[in-house]
Amino acid sequence: MARVRMRDVAEHAGVSVRTVSNVVSGYEHVSPDTRAKVQRSLDELGYRMDYLARGLRSGRTGFIALAVPFLAEPYFAELAQAVIRAAGRRGITVLVESTAGDSGVERQIIEGGLTNVADGVLLSALTLPAGDVAAKKPDFPLVMLGEHSVGDQFPRVGIDNVAAARTAVEHLLEQGCRWIVALGRNGSENGRQRTEGYEQAMSAARVRRVNWLVVPVEDWTRDQGYAAVRELLEGDGPLPDAIFAFNDALAVGALRALDASGVRVPEDVAVVGIDAIQESAYTHPPLTSIAPDLDAIAERALALLEEQIQSRGASEEAAPDGEAQVGAVVAAPQEPTPYRLVVRESSRREAPRE
Amino acid sequence: MARVRMRDVAEHAGVSVRTVSNVVSGYEHVSPDTRAKVQRSLDELGYRMDYLARGLRSGRTGFIALAVPFLAEPYFAELAQAVIRAAGRRGITVLVESTAGDSGVERQIIEGGLTNVADGVLLSALTLPAGDVAAKKPDFPLVMLGEHSVGDQFPRVGIDNVAAARTAVEHLLEQGCRWIVALGRNGSENGRQRTEGYEQAMSAARVRRVNWLVVPVEDWTRDQGYAAVRELLEGDGPLPDAIFAFNDALAVGALRALDASGVRVPEDVAVVGIDAIQESAYTHPPLTSIAPDLDAIAERALALLEEQIQSRGASEEAAPDGEAQVGAVVAAPQEPTPYRLVVRESSRREAPRE
């Protein structure tokens, strides 16, 4: 059974190929009779659109690419799920790429490796050096997820990392914690911002500098969190009051390390994370975290991307060989998406210690 | 900057379009001179292949689709990651679909909704009724992941669910457990098989029937595991010895419920899961689980799929309007992929109780 093409349907129904196309695409000026007749042939032969051919001719494929560093990291998996769901509502199919934190792949994407397969790209960059994005000036629709895009050349969707970190730390301070360790500083922009939020909150609360501590890690993974806290516990000094982990994976690792050493949470050390991944409701004890609104992120990212996709179509008409004007269209800076503080046991203290 | 096409490169290099194509695709009979010249133009103009056009003409896109029920479920996320990695090694790009456990979407995929965008499909079906797959006889390359494909019409890759369940239960028996609850029976084929493995092990160990218990759930999620165990604990009877959860998500929920009720693991109740998701190494206590070899699954699934893809190309030549012969090509039943038992604290008993 070879493929059924529009031509086959057209012959079967006794109309032209173009008319079949009109029926399929829902063109309005088709007589009810013709439409019914064609529809019958369509069903009978089991016609299915060849998306490649349509994409080639029309310049739109109905696909977008989503690039995340590690799909196996819960946060990205949940983000991907949200994007896929939101895209489904818009009739868009998502092509998921895993860049594996390799800036080579990320760069390739920036340079348009997926253009004309995907109408646009959602990029959750991890390692990409700031300069690269700026330098490349991609000429296709692109929206950054999570990270501040340096120089704000492209729209970016995500929470305010500084504010989110500040909220988390303020919560710990409200619980009476005074000696709070920030866990997770690394080379990323995101890490820098969350560190800044931590410092703002500590500073505003007039916590003495000797009680500030920023612990570096390589990746934001459970095992790095575990290893870092393990090391912290092996020192002979007194324990901190609380740990603010830059994401939940680190927090999960921290909880495990504390548990293994018999440190009580939250009585001895309170813990807070960011992301509110599903797992965080099931840790021991359940983890307090900052919950970004993933659906809102996905929705807005797609809206922005579609905006770019449409304006691109238009601008290419207007200026066949002009400069890349994509960025300009969406010059308006985006407000950060909302987040919530989800308070669970890991940070709840009956009566502040101090 | 409009797109650079082969034609542009050809003009720039002073050769024919076909020669450019030959250089790009690595055709061997191209003189070094020409190749170098074309390559220079390619680089200079920044040529990038239009995959749609190539796919349309050649019938191969270099994409495969991976359909999983919930991408946000760690097991599927990790599976997807493994598939993406393995595909990357073969120069294949993966299109991830989330069927959301909706058999409508699954059926659509079976019926070929993605054909000629994807060269083949890897389907991890969840809800799809047995009959559907059998009835539809898809005429495109398809490999099932995880589930036994009913009637074995298509190749299927995955562990032996019965044996894996048996291994898990045998481990509990070896630890001295006698009253083991199986948690997770539901409508799925997978659930049936794991129940069977449980029964085989219990039966072989001559455990009294009164100590058998299979607890049903709707989905294999943390909250279902939590709710089911919660209910179990609220009964006034004595506690079971152990819980065998059909997957790690259920086990995580179970652990949380036990923890919340002050039941000690493994002293009071031992717990074992299946999947060995990354999270399972960080639970309280760390969870014993069955670890399928995801890389092996991904590798083999891709190998089988490529085999089908190639043989399809061939068979279409041979029999332009013949029946779907895809299934026949891979008639040889597949051996299950390997798995390991990963023993952690949740099931380790110093001295058996009984």
Next chain:
DNA sequence: TCCAGGTCTTGCATCGATGCAAATGATCAC
């Protein structure tokens, strides 16, 4: 009766690449 203005339908060119087979040119054996 004729034309304007609308609906409905169609043919042809085209998107950017590759399959096919033939043309060109070089090399070699006889």
Next chain:
DNA sequence: GTGATCATTTGCATCGATGCAAGACCTGGA
């Protein structure tokens, strides 16, 4: 010198759909 062989390069048709614009047909008003 001549035909055969092989490497190299090319032109043309084609994959399956849509953009475009014109053609066919119908209606109602002058």
